[in-house]
Amino acid sequence: MTDALTVLFMPESAYGPTNQCIGLGKVLLDRGHRVVFAAERSWEARLSPFGFVEDLVDLAAPDPDAGEEAAGQFWIDFIKETAPEFAKPTVEQLATFVQPTYAALIDGARYAEPQLREIIARQRPDVVVEDNVVSFPALMTGDAAYVRIVSCNPLEVRGDDVAPVFSGYPADDRSGWADFLTEFDRTHDQTxxxxxxxxxxxxxxxxxxxxxxxxxxxxxxxxxxxxxDYTDARPLDPTWHRIDSSVRETEEQYVVPPGVAERPPGSGLVYLSLGSLGSADIGLMQRLVDLLGTTSHRVIVSMGPRADELRLAENMTGAATLPQTTLMPQVDLVITHGGNNTTTEAMHFGKPMILLPLFWDQYDNAQRVHELGYGVRLPTYSFADADLLGAVDRLLADTELRQRMAAVGAGIRARDGLHAGAGIIERVGLEHRARHGG
Structure with missing residues (x-):
């Protein structure tokens, strides 16, 4: 196409934001545009098979003794080492997890800044798209148009009448909001x-x-x-565009193995995923696996980067990574950490959820789903066995909820957020090019 754009994506180095950008990027690629990923180096050779140009960055000095890393290995290691903090109340995590996470991300942004300037000079994008929780100034100070994606819970866009981001506090109880923000300021102001x-x-x-x-x-x-969404309590200006979901179309079809597909009458098919980072907490994962192994339900487990350390029960199947977007339509219930990708995809496919939040915005997603009646939030490290097993049975037996979720999912799919999001990026790029003379 004569008006083909060069679109440069810079996602945070975790599966959620990167998969989100992959989905949008593939639509743009199929429309004839050139798509470049300035992703973190551990994604090398994982993006080019889709047809994207890889022009990668390091977020820290390379370790000459390190072998080949899993995609996002930095954060896998970080989560594994920090997991004991997740049992604390969210207000206490501000000092011990949230601030150190911001500090680590900022270190990466500082290190990557000169590399990004070189990449932008080399690739000459018409529009750059950032899906991250810290800024990379190079992405917004060049000649290209700049688009921000928020693929975390939208409480990240603050307002006086919504709960503080990362708190997981209820919308109808403001009693802890001010204290949480005071502690956020105390722990984050200097950073x-x-x-x-x-x-x-x-x-x-x-x-x-x-x-x-x-x-x-x-x-x-x-x-x-x-x-x-929260827009009734926190309206947004016209530069903000909600896309209800962004389910990528790049994954292979998942076929449920016969031993799991064939299940006893009255039992359901459950999908268990704590995300690529949450599954690094092998103790929590094994507890969930052992508990679900006592039921008659069948379970598909996304085992994560430490899959070889997990022992699945006889009523289960699983793998280190699974094609979630083609698997999820086939299940009856999702047990999740509440990551934004999994939460929005479960809503997209109309699946009720049990949410076990671990860190960051997962508490906010878990609370929102729970308070609006689309699932159940449980305390991740202190739930009783009966709490989890009872929630599984109750949600699977709730015909009215499942019908309601099916209708919600049909509405979300009809709004086609993936192509709407790609269209916004395309429009911004073409308008920017028209204003600046090609």
Whole structure:
């Protein structure tokens, strides 16, 4: 096509944001545009098979003694070492997990800045798309249009009448909101101020208070179903565009093995996934596997990067990675950590959820699904065996909920967020090119 764009994606180095960008990028590629991924180096050779150009960055000095890493290995190791913090209340995690996570991400942004400037000069994108929770100034200070994606819970876009992001607090109980924000400021102000000053030194605008990533003046896209959204309490300006889901079309079809597909009358098919990072907590994963192994239900387990350390029961099948978007339509119930990808995909396919949040925005997703009646939130490290098993049986037997979820899923799929999001990026790029003379 004569008006083909070059679109450069820079996702955070975890499966959720990267898969989100893969889905959008593939639609743009199929429309004739050139798509470049400035992803973190551990994604090498995992993006080019889709037809994307890989022009990768290091977020830290390479270790000459390290072997080949799993995609996102840095965060897999980080989560494994930090897992004991997840049993704490969210307000206590601000100092022990959230702030160190921001600090690590900021270190990566500083290290990657000169590399990104070189990549942008080399690739000459018309539009750059960032899906991250900290800013990379190089992405927004060049000649290209800048689009921000929020593939975390949209409480990341703050407001006075919504609960603080990362808190997991109820929408109808404000009693803890002020104390949470006070603790956020105490633990994050110094980190934020230093990062804001550095971003301005690189030519970027000042950051809004408490925010570590810039919004775009052209278009900001967030991925969240209308049925879960907060816009009634926190309206957004016209630069913000909700896409209800962004389910990639790049995964192979999943075939449920016969031993799991053939199940006793009255039993259900359950999908268990704590995400690529959450499954690094092998103790929690094994407890869930052992408990579900006592039921008559059949279970498909996304085993994660430590799959060789897990022992599955006879009523289960699983693998280190699974094609979630073709698997999920076939199950009856999803047990999840509440990551934004899995939460929105479960809603997209109309599946009730049991949510066991671990970190970051997972508490917010779990609370939102729970308070709106689309699933059950349980305390991840202190639930009783009967709580989990009872929730599984109750949700599988709730015909009214399953019918309601099926209708919700049909509505979300009809709104086709994946192609809507790609269309927004395409429009921004073409308008930017028209304004700047080709």
């Amino acid at each position: 934020w101020a230093a990062f804001d000053a550095w971003c301005r030194e690189q030519g970027a605008p000042a950051l809004p208070r408490r925010d570590f990533v810039h919004t775009s003046t052209a278009a900001n896209i967030y991925v969240y179903p209308r049925e879960l």
